[in-house]
Amino acid sequence: MAAPQETPVRNVVVPFEPGTTPAPLRHLGHDEVVARWHSVDRSAQAPHIVAVQGDEGEEWTAAALVTARPHTAYLKIVDAVGDVPAAVEAVAAHARGLELAQIKWEGWTASAESAAAAGFLPLRHPLAQSAGAAGPTTGYVRWLGDAAVTEPPYYGQSTHFTCGAVTALVAQTQAGAMAREALDRRAELTFWRDATNFQACEPVGLGVAVRRAWPSSPVAVHLDTDLPVMLGHLSESEQEWRACLQRMSRDDADGIGVPIDPRHLSVAAIRDAVERGEHVLLLVSLAGMQGFDVPHWVLCHGTAPGAVVIEDPWANAATGDTWVDAHLLPVADASLDAMSAVSPDGFHGAVTIGRPEPGDASAGGPAGE
Template identity: 70%
Template sequence: MPSRQDTPVKSTVVPFDPAEPPDRLKRLGHHDVLERWRGVDRSAHAPRIVAVVGDDEDWTAAALVTARPHTAYLKIVDAVGDVPAAVRAVVAHAHDRELAQVKWEGWTVTSEVAAAAGFAPLSPPLAQPEAASGPAAGHVRWLHDEAVDEPPYYAQTTHFTCGAVTALVAQAHAGRLPRESLDRPAELTLWRDATNFPACEPVGLGVAVRRAWPSSPVTVSLDTDRPVLLGHYPQDEQEWRAVLQETSRAEAGRVGVPIDSRHLPMTAIRSALGRREHVLLLVSLAEMQGFDVPHWVLCHGAVPGAVVIEDPWTNTAAGDTWVDAHLLPVPPPSLDAMSTISPDGFRGAVIIHGPERHTTLPPGQDG
């Protein structure tokens, strides 16, 4: 017999149009909650109402759910009415879609109510930019039995320090950096050592990680020998940045950072995660956020059907918060597309190995 928190309920799923919210939703009250739902343009994250339908076909509960495109989760922004029933309906909807998890923003829900619905608390962010908006608390319910060890969440405080932040979070997650040391001076110091002005390209980032933590073996995976991330600069600015990238390659040889020029497949990333290694992966934000900007994320875990990442950046204008970006499951085909960087279709990554091993891709491995 299913537990009460999983007892099926009759439900429906409808798009949420902030300009014309359904009358059945308005009758549930909570006008302050509805105003929050309508306060930002969530259209890029496919906002939907999951509603519980009573015997008279009226709604007895409703939840607003959103999610970044090409990911494997649903996020409950709020639930109103019979909240436990609304959450059961959302979880059932997520199961039907074979997703990896449901998250719940802590705007109105207490930790006790979330726990009763099977949700675990998320550790709050260590830092966020002043302009970021989001709930003070968040909760997660995984839809499988495998545990995912939670790293700290730290949001980049500039538009260009994503690479440095992913490296710092990886080292904190691995126990090689105290969590209290994750702060803005550490973020900017590592960025300054890794930057190609202002971005961090894979070789420079790998070298900076190796210099900062000499006991952490690092492999850079980059399947092109040309300078990268320079196409949007004028020719004269490309030239001096290219010189810096060549300097980084020379430095990689001096400090013992191998550069693997083979394509890094998703199977190799999952294998590295299975060895409890960390993969700093260069992606484009086109799939998840709608604009083709290169960006670093941290791959740190895997569950059935998804790689779990930390994204240090959120799109506040779309209602995107740290709850979306933290413990974010992405299906391997989606991550494969995100990390194929245009226009050359290259893939860049920095693999941070454990101190006891240092491995590269087996010859001929593909996926």
């Protein structure tokens, strides 16, 4: 007697349209979950539904809302409904088909037990979420291949201009040069005050501030222009005095032994530095990930096949972006290289921080007032 044939599982991927809910999704119930899916305009993050079809082919037995920042190498499950394990495995198959490095799962409805059963690891609770971005209290990650990543603390910047300060503080916290409990708003603003070019942090000033705060940490600045940077949006008179401050920062760098490499730090060099246990504070444009061309600092701290893993201290709540997106974020090598060319002149800026020498740990972090 012939063995009965199993009905193959059929996964479908359909766009998630604002204001509409597919009939098979409505039949699964969970109206309060679907209402959250519609609560913000997620269109900038290519929202789509990954669903599992039933035996009849018309009904769904499971579905997940999936989003991701553009030009990155992950997918994020906002929620899964119905047969949740089947929905999650459908997302994993979808991500593998796209050759992505990772999937994440926001903790709105996911339990620690269901996440662990699906092969996810819990993310550490954020020390702070970025201003205005109230994400879930929990989140989970599942790597789809080999990844050399140790999880740093996640800290969201409390202002629109302290990204450089936060990336430096997170780097030094992960390196053991600063105690985790010292990473707070006071430390953020104290370090920003030492590094700022009013209001942003430019590469040389940021590198000088790191060296001053942690004298035993090797620091190098990488900046492929001799001209003042990040001033094009200001009037001529406003540019003049900030340019003067940047020249002073170069003098300070020379005085305390912070080298300034005039070459573009390539993604290959970033990967090499990270794999040696160093941290790279990288200046990028947000045009690719967020849709507006604003200079922004991120921290490169891990690698995955074909991608560099970053920490982004800012999440864009208006698009459904949360700390789960911004934390342990893999960006494909080519995409990261494109992001690192900062308009309008396409310059490149970065600060590399080596392993602190013994005795450099500071329980209090940067000096306060």
